[in-house]
Amino acid sequence: MAIALVLVLIVVGSVLFHFLSPWWWTPIASNWDYIDNTIIITFWITGVVFAAVVLFMAYCVFRFRHREGNRAAYEPESKRLEWWLTVVTAAGVTALLVPGLFVWSRFINVPSDATEVEVVGQQWQWSYRLPGKDGKLGTSDTRDVTPENPLGVIASDPNGQDDVVVEAADLHLPVGKPVKMLLRSIDVLHDFYVPEFRAKMDMVPGSVTYFWFTPTKTGTFQVLCAELCGQGHPLMRGVVMVDTEQDYLAWLGEQQTFAELSAPQQTGSVDQTPRETTASGSKISARLETVEAR
């Protein structure tokens, strides 16, 4: 008997928790409210099914619990009922699948006016590369990675010379413009994940993956790594700032291009970049050590 009551309480409690608890998704900051809408549809359909099944069960337990002299009915099957349930389920599943696939096709087809931004993951930091004035990213190869060329840009490719390299620092994006994130890793799997943007994709060493989105709100957003990448995984954080067009251009103006970064080294003067790399790299390992030392 208690179980019938508890089953009802579970349904009521779960529904109340869903609507009343403070734990809900972060306010969206990209165009992917389509995804949020699909989730809402899914919540409704699955919620109704969950409540219906569990409440029906609670009723059965209450109504048909054993009492002296009771005998169960004999009822091997009911073809009609089973077919009906199958059809209704199939309809429910279709109602989930169709919008889902529709949004997926949007998700994988990048609009032609999207600008490309490259994200490079490595244990355990994020770097970025933006196309320069020519609007094209130069080719790259992990085998070309050196302390002077941390992203492995192929120096002989003229398209790469004016690329803006942002190593282990914040990424800025202009609001309202679609971006195609080209994702690359030089060591293990990573995953570029900003909860507010909803989109994410693994970065696979040896290949380039992508996703696209349009930032819709200015502000500062935290980047998390969402694919286990070794013991520094939880410390692999980054920052994306979505700026107004003006702020974005101002920031862009301060950045160095690939050619500028490799130039001073050719003349033999101070090599700032590599020191910076090791600095940020050792920062992480220092953090790891302190965590371990605790």
Add this chain to the structure above:
Amino acid sequence: MVDITPADAIPPAEVAEVELYHPHGWWTKYVFSQDAKVIAIQYSVTATAIGMVALVLSWLMRLQLGFPGTFDFITPEAYYQFITMHGMIMVIYLLTALFLGGFGNYLIPLMVGARDMVFPYVNMLSYWIYLLAVLVLVSSFFAPGGPTGAGWTLYPPQAIMTGTPGGQDWGIILMLVSLILFIIGFTMGGLNYVVTVLQGRTRGMTLMRLPLTVWGIFTATVMALLAFPALFVACVMMLFDRVLGTSFFMPAIVEMGEQLQRGGGSPILFQHLFWFFGHPEVYIVALPAFGIVSDLISTHARKNIFGYRMMVWAIIGIGALSFVVWAHHMYVSGMHPYFGFFFATTTLIIAIPTAIKVYNWVLTLWRGDIHLTIPMLFALAFIVTFVNGGLTGLFLGNVVVDVPLSDTMFVVAHFHMVMGVAPILVIFGAIYHWYPKVTGRMLNETLGQFHFWVTFLGAYLIFFPMHYLGLMGVPRRYNELTDMTVMTESAQHLNSFISIMAFIVGFAQIVFLFNLIWSIRHGREAGGNPWRATTLEWQTPQTPPAHGNFGKDLPIVYRWAYDYSVPGAKEDFIPQNVPGSFGLSKEPA
């Protein structure tokens, strides 16, 4: 309609073809035994023991997550070793071994009316290789560098690199060797389970008269035999990559500023192989649970399982379909995006036979005579958690919804609910149900009630709210959920609550273990058929069943496994080996 042969016209069943190995001494009777029932108990005890290790590991993880910065000894390195070992042990060494090696060994011969498995010697070897696999796994805790911390998915390249605990030490090697051993051992056992169902059935036991438990375990074993080779291939290739320096999965890599002498390999290839095993594995655990829970519900509701044929077809359908859905674990892995359309469709299609099974369970309750025994309570709890976990699977299977939710706590909550809590509730129900057959005594009812309520409600309270953490964007596999914008203060309180519930639920399992041991001597005498069930294992001449199971003559089967409350019959159950015609002999109008 088949002719009904009068019972006395049938000659007694002949002794099965199997040449039974008759043990002579203590060693061959209890240790190197070839009796499936002893092997079943050996499997169960080993799986439970290693499962307790995994339970303790989960406590340690929850300590760290619930109270960050409080427990210094849980370093990031240790944390990743804990999650990896917890996941691998629970999925492979506990659930797979317990359902197939434990329940499969005990129930298949008894339920199909056989004296033993068809290849008893191979069956014995299966257990000892399994034990060896477990020992190799445990040894990695003591190896230099500790066990691997690569996550239970063991994704390369990180699994075999220095940035991962055990990656360049012994941890990953021992893990791979242990898995390879497990697969070899399992294949030996699996051959037995399959061929015993094919060839060992007693006279009259047609496929459509098998209890659903046997159907579930049988189909799961067939799937496992075809799916485990994928894990075997992946493990062997990774072992080559790690030990012999090949590049099956290793692309060009710069590790901490240094070029590794590797190149060209594909991490995605490993993921395909892994999930080609990994997805069927979910159903390898689920199908035996489906089968067992069907029998629990039917027996304790005193009513035939509703839609038996549909249940059988659904099991077969799910088994076949589960081989073409594997890449739904890889929607955000960077594989070709067009695969998403195909795998989302197949994944959601598999929801239909699964839903039918759920409907048929609850429809069995309808107009039943529900005895709220502990096995029944666990069965009801299974339905709640399985429906909950199954429905969240519709989120993750629907490719675009998976994008924001993948690799968050939502996934953790989903798979714990659907393939952790739900099957384990069935295991508990099944233990309360069959313990009287195994030992001859009932488990203590009061302790059982306590165990049930704490486990069911506690587990629901752990994993239901956890979905919402994932929805907020809290990622999984983080040992520190601090300094994170998505992790609000209230969410951290929720996390602490989840941890506390985890300790309480874990404690209840210790009570359960105590009950298991205590009742062997002090439980109430059960008699041969305490639940008044129809299936053959309850009709053995001795309880616990003796060597050879059925005494001099094997039983003859005259009816299906679900003749409960047949109109016209005096009792509310008719065992499968009772001749005579009752009830409906014509299609109901």
Add this chain to the structure above:
Amino acid sequence: MSVVLVFLLVIIGFAGWWLSHQRLMAKPWLEQGVIGDVVGMEGSTLPTAKIGLGVFLAVVGCLFALFASAYFMRMALSDWRPLPVPRLLWLNTGVLVLSSIALQCASVAARKGQIGTVRLGLATAGLTALAFLIGQLMAWRELTEDGYLLASNPANSFFYLITGLHGLHILGGLVGLGRTAAHAWNGAPPERLRLSVELCAMYWHFLLFVWLAIFALLSGWAATFIDICRQLLT
């Protein structure tokens, strides 16, 4: 993963054929009494050991199908350099065919009860299988001496891995063959010997088939064949 999916389709087809004879559409609650005698559905009339071996071979087949799948997927990447197939493999193939034929003869002789021929067949099969293994080892050595090392290219890695695994299966078969030979020389009951020899023959034929598939795979014909199929389809 297409190779293994095709393999699974074959298995599913076989399972479906078998299930279709098991009256899955029957309504079991309407059937009381012994029905096994009427339709003979308590299991196959084949010896249980043969069915067991059949299931095991399906698992082994799945294993090699998966290797083939992995082979094709890895092959598509840019660093793949096919290695020249040693001529010796042709000879080895011939030896393995001989081995299979010898066992087939032994199996026929066992059915007729000619114990002398059985012994001859078993001995020939064992020796030729050993010769095959030695031949494979020589092929490995030849490749290693020519600089095709295990880790230097994925094509080499696959070559050693797959041939090695196949060799291990032959080695396992030799253990079974040894036991059968012991039966043949110690005068085991003819029924038992016959089954034993037939099981060996079955295993040998299967491994020969697997070897031919592997040979086609490693020498590149399988890839060419698939290319042609693909072109025909598009």
